[in-house]
Amino acid sequence: NLNEKALNDMENDTYSKGFLLEMETIEEIDNIIR
Incomplete structure (x- = not known):
């Protein structure tokens, strides 16, 4: 079909x-935390 x-x-x-x-958002959060 x-x-x-x-x-x-x-x-x-x-x-x-x-x-x-989601992966991009996680990377951004990672950068903010560091």
Whole structure:
């Protein structure tokens, strides 16, 4: 099913973007603490 694949791709994309954002935030907090 093409729609399901598109939905999965979207979910994965959102997930990886959220993950990257979180990593950036953690780095910023790290810099503030130091």
